[in-house]
Amino acid sequence: MLVRPKPGILDPQGQAVESSLRHLGFDVGEARVGRLVDVDVATEDRDEALAQLERMCEQLLTNPLIESYEIALEHV
Amino acid sequence: MNGRAPAGEPKPVIPVVVWPGSNDDRDAVLALEQLGAVSRRVWHTDEELPRGTAAVVLPGGFSYGDYLRCGAIARFSPILRAVEAFAASGGLVLGICNGFQILTEAGLLPGALRPNESLSFVCRDVPLRVARSDTPFTSRCAEGQELTIPVKHGDGCWFANEAMLEELEEAEQVLLRYAAGANPNGAVADVAGVLNSDGNVFGLMPHPEHAVDPLLGSTDGAAILGSLVDAARLSLAARV
Numbered sequence: 001m002l003v004r005p006k007p008g009i010l011d012p013q014g015q016a017v018e019s020s021l022r023h024l025g026f027d028v029g030e031a032r033v034g035r036l037v038d039v040d041v042a043t044e045d046r047d048e049a050l051a052q053l054e055r056m057c058e059q060l061l062t063n064p065l066i067e068s069y070e071i072a073l074e075h076v
Numbered sequence: 077m078n079g080r081a082p083a084g085e086p087k088p089v090i091p092v093v094v095w096p097g098s099n100d101d102r103d104a105v106l107a108l109e110q111l112g113a114v115s116r117r118v119w120h121t122d123e124e125l126p127r128g129t130a131a132v133v134l135p136g137g138f139s140y141g142d143y144l145r146c147g148a149i150a151r152f153s154p155i156l157r158a159v160e161a162f163a164a165s166g167g168l169v170l171g172i173c174n175g176f177q178i179l180t181e182a183g184l185l186p187g188a189l190r191p192n193e194s195l196s197f198v199c200r201d202v203p204l205r206v207a208r209s210d211t212p213f214t215s216r217c218a219e220g221q222e223l224t225i226p227v228k229h230g231d232g233c234w235f236a237n238e239a240m241l242e243e244l245e246e247a248e249q250v251l252l253r254y255a256a257g258a259n260p261n262g263a264v265a266d267v268a269g270v271l272n273s274d275g276n277v278f279g280l281m282p283h284p285e286h287a288v289d290p291l292l293g294s295t296d297g298a299a300i301l302g303s304l305v306d307a308a309r310l311s312l313a314a315r316v
Contacts, residue, residue, distance in 0.1 A: 009235065010262060012195045060152075063145055063181065065188045066235060 002070040004034035009066050037061055040076070049073060050052055087114045088130035088308035093159070093175075095120045095150050100136035100172065100285060107285040110135065111298060111305045120153040130308035131168035132159055134175025136228075136283055146189060146231045147177030156182055160308055168212055168311065169277040173229055174267070176279030184242070185272055185279045186244060187236040195261025198229040201294065203255035204234055204282060207248065211271060212307030213278040214251055216299045222255060223296035225282040229267075232261040232281040234270070241265055247273060251279050 005011045011032050018031035041049045050073060052060065057069040090113040092104045101117050109116040115133075116256060125132060139150035145147040150156070156178070163169045163184055171179040192198060201224050216219040219221070236244065241264060244250055250268030259266045261281070269280030282298030 010190065010233065011192060012191055012193050012262075015193060041177050060148065061144070063148070063239075065237070066190060 001037045001039070001053060001060050001061055002034060002067070002072070003037065003057070003067050005032055006066055006068050034067075046073060085112075085309065086312055087112060088305060088312045089114050089126060089128045090131045090305065090308055091116055091129055092133045092134060092135050093118055093120060093155050094135070095137070095139035095153065097139045097141055098135050098137035098174065100283060102282075104133050104135045104172065104285040107288040107297065107301050107304065108217075110288060111121040111249055111302045113305045113308065118155065120150065120155045123158060125155075125158050125162055128311030128312075129162065129167070130312050131170065131304055132162060133291050133304075134169070134171040134178055135285070136160070136175060138180065139174055142231070145181065145265045146174060146178075147179075147181040149264040150174075150178045151182040163272075163277050166274070166276055168304060168307055170213065170301075171277075171279035172285065173227075173232070173281055177231065179238050179277060179279045184202075184277050185270055186240055186249070187234050187264075187267070187270060189231050189281070191231050192233050192260070197230040197252045198224070198227070198232070198260040200260070201226050202260055202268075202282060205253045205255050205256050206299075207251050207253065211251060211255060211275055211303075213271070213300060213303050215306055217303070221299075223299060224294045225277050225284055225287045225297050225300075226294075227282045229261070229281055231261065234261075234263040234267045234281070236264055236267075241259070244270060249273065251278060252282070279310065 014032040021028045092101045094101045094117045105115040177189045204223045206221045249271045253266040284300040287294040287297030
């Protein structure tokens, strides 16, 4: 699950990364810093896994006022 | 000490919730007791508030190490269910710093608290402006009064989107602002403390419990905590 600060939300960490990258000579635009949460879900059912991960994002992993999320599923 | 309870009047019970990582709970208890309340610390796994609770304080600190987002994990503790029920029945709830963060995460207060714009932890006295004096948390203040109270936080940058801010301004729920030019964290509209729409839940980033004794500099924090003790005492009288 990829959690990102929503567009327009001040992201001082992203700004610090952006300015460091520029210092290193990289020609970058805006940098934003989010959070990656890896979770093992104990189900073989894809829809069920997706539904569970969505609930995790809604209930705990994001604050909907300031963050958005994306879910990627991987079979292990 | 200003604002002691007159002798003989019943003292309101104002517990302070403790989470793993809370660190201002003892100061909060001490300040509330000095201002005339009966206070004690209650553990976050408790499912009920102490009998006769007239107000609750959620203290500062770093509950659960501030993991994920400040306050995001503490909001699921058993005591929060009791605090929510207490607030829903009109009970007075004050969140200080991490307590404010917990109340926003729990949806009891509007907005969210983000990392400071500077990315630095700030720890200093800040001048604040009180917007209203007709609330249980500011009755000892004058409208427009300036208070000096310390902040100490890394995630105090209060955020609300434009629509939400407009709504709050309209309803005069922004009780406390950093004085012009003194915003320590980049908070939207210089917001230092907000009230809920029902007027019984208040959260602020500055630490009034660290500013009640002349030995530590300012005693302006007593204006906030003393107001709460007064209101709690009144609610006690109303219940009898």
